[in-house]
Amino acid sequence: MTGSTPSRVAAYHPAPSRFSAPRVAIVHYWLVSMRGGERVVERMLGLYPGADIFTHVYDPARMSDTIRQARIATSYIDRLPGSKRFYQYYLPFMPTALEQLDLSGYDLVISSESGPAKGVITDPGSLHVCYCHSPMRYLWDHYHQYRRAANPLARAAMPLVYNWLRQWDVNSSARVDRFAANSGFVRNRIRKVWRREADVIHPPVETSLFTPSLEVDDEYLWVGAMVPYKRPDLAVDAFNANGRKLLMVGQGSMLKSLKARARPNIRFVERLGFNELRRAYSRARAFIMTAEEDFGIAPVEAMASGRPVVAFAGGGALETVIADRTGVFFGEQEVHSLVDAVEQLESFLPHFDPNHAIERAEHFAPEVFDERMKRFIDEGSEGIRQWN
Template identity: 55%
Template sequence: MRVAIVHYWLVSMRGGEKVVEALCDMYPDADIFTLVYDESRVSEKIRKHKVTTSFLQRIPGAIKAYQSLLPLMPFALESFDLTDYDLIISSESGPAKGIIPPPHATHVCYCHSPMRYLWDHYHFYRSHAGLASRLMLPVLAPLLRSWDVSTSLRVDRFVANSHHVSDRISKYYRRPATVLHPPVSVDDFTPSAVIDDFYLCAGQLIPYKRIDLAVEAFTRMNRKLVVIGEGKEMERLKRAAGPTITFLGRAPFAVLKEKLSRCRALIFPGEEDFGIVPVEAMASGRPVIAYGSGGALETVVPGLSGMLFGEQSVEGLIKAVRDFEENEHLFHPEALRAHAGQFSLRNFMVGMQAIIDEELMMRKTVQHRRDYNIAAMQRAFEAQLPALVTEPRSATLQ
């Protein structure tokens, strides 16, 4: 069985790329297809595979400005020739499911999210975009939405990374989805015996992550906050930050691991589809203070693994931090690590393999049933042939 893994773009190592790594472990001979590829910014595990890029790769500056090429992505995805593959696994968020699968192939889509900038976050993205994007999006978005919905019919089985995403797949694509949480390398993280007096934010510095709420809240409270990550919001956040806010930029894994294990708590103020960093914090024995929406509702259990706040505002976050500090003694590293264990890499791989095997067997059963029905119809037709033969005429017309 020849296997193809289709991922939207490979230009960094975040949650989606961790899923690709797990799929590479499951199918070590699989080929990878992606829109654009920066070999220097992905893991050795991914680099070991044959990676095929689209024509977007040849556009100057595409690796850094790939998101501006959104109108070309449907054409790029449909240009991939997957004729020789039996199993296609698309890792969808950017998009990726829009490939054209051959009739005989099984297409399983692991969906991190329907494209946020076309659907539920459309107005937020547009309001934070540059002038050109604000002008073009109202023209392009309806066309891209139509393409996005139509390509959902090219998928045989949807797998969602959370119930939150499953609900959006049902809403926008009218398709059911099996929920399987993404893999988290929980064994890579360990608790620390020393807890320092700071809170932590980690992730891309982009608008919908709402790191701005944390920066303003901790500036107001005069409490220490360490921010790990890079993105277009960096300069704006630095200008708004007070002296208690520290920006580390894109930190090595060793630094992230240390900060996760020694912070008082992870601050998670945005709405995420799932959110891997909170689980990494729990695996490090530290609780999470999260906005109570999206994937956080599936990982943050109040009183066990963290606290949730209902109002996505500076005031709501400040209140949550103060409530946490009154109850900080209730959180235990052992309980947090045990809770994080359910999101392990092994559980993901076992669950994904079971889903794929089930879908392959289902398609095989349907094919056998179709072949049987065709054979039965042919036998019935052949049995009727004698009655359908025209009798010779008894007289000749004069």
């Protein structure tokens, strides 16, 4: 789709709800930082203001006011030693922890899945929908990468423990009535791993918070966690090779080594405040996306700021960036491929219209998410009514 903005609130009249005043539960894997998954939880709370939240671990100091104001129940994982920091080490216990959460009496259960969340046990007459950010990557397609990076003890235990977790993960997918995936890329993962179909509902991006700038710098921008799957090394090596200016924003295990190998044309900033980040987006020559993301919010924020994107041609970027209109793609996660794409972007820039990028970003605005999610749930509610 190109050009015009989407029919964001096209006339939509939901079927009469099965519930006059439904009791709603939102199950989220853990609440320890405000990232994309937690922003989705916020939107869910906007759709269902009286919803209760269930989660494994909750750190109120790191949550938004919107989430803190909700009623929040935690699994026993929250009471284990060091859980707020080392929660991922308790992954093998999370299936039983989920099954001990009491969701009796809830009419609608919305599980937010990326870590274990969908495996809760619900009433027979309830509607359980799962909004899936991704099946657990460390169990499936990224398993070997995570195992190689694990310490020796964890590496030895993972084959046995993760084999059991995969069985539980597949079996618990049958407890969900309807799946929504945050991208077509994730929908294909759901089909591959769980053999279930899913509707695609892209996550909400606060596009209205970003505005274009009349002044653009000659510096490219990369933003993200400096960890292997994000491929920050690819950006460093490519800009070492082409000599163009690059600003890299983020923290992570690779930061020290990346700084050591980067040439003077590349500068690093570990953290930017939101206003500083907005300015960086709007003044960047272009945004660089080197990872294969499930969806990828940052490129949408860059387009909302009126700037083009240079993205790896895989994952969610193929659903957000439009080639030769809002950016360019590179086909391989190799230095020469990214270098060539940057040169292609340089040739494209004189023809780039910031309004095209802004219009494209509007397809992923929060109101679009709200509308599609409500429709998805209302359709599921109608199906449950027919079963009963």
